[in-house]
Amino acid sequence: MPDNTSPLWWLFAVLSALIFLALWYPGMINNRQRAVISCPPLLCFVVLIGLSRANDESVVEWLPVYCAMILGFALAAVGHWKALRTFMAWRAENPEKPDSEGPDTPWALQLAVTLPGLSIPAFLLFR
Known part of the structure; x- marks a missing residue:
């Protein structure tokens, strides 16, 4: 792993953003x-x-x-594309209703684990 001043981190940042988009786009139903x-x-x-x-x-x-x-945000979507699409279809049909009235959001728990699970060690190791 390169140290935190390596220019390779720019490449890793771009790849991270592309992975994020690749994992979340399948759950979106409109532009x-x-x-x-x-x-x-x-x-x-x-x-x-x-x-x-x-x-x-x-x-x-x-x-x-x-x-x-x-x-961490990207990994929250892994395995939940069907539920995500269901929720986003409901969200598109019911823009005025609060999210709590919609279908379950199983990716929320996964986000609560993956985001701190990746961010805290990165912050401690590289800061």
Whole structure:
């Protein structure tokens, strides 16, 4: 594994974002949902820039944490595409209703495990 200042982390960051999109896109049923699910990698990168500036560090030094966060979000969808599509179809038909009234969201528990499970070790190892 390269150290946290290696330029290889840019490649890993791009691959992480592509993996995220590849795992979440199958659950989206329309272009609006695909556009919305495309935002987390970009928003996380904006947060990463803010963290690097706030700590007066290079963006490259924060890329391992970015990769872990994006992969944590991505892995939440693994194995739940059918349930995700069901929920997103319900969401498209019922935009005014709260999510709690819709079908179950089994990926939420998986997200609660994978996101900290990847992000915390990355933060501890590379920060």
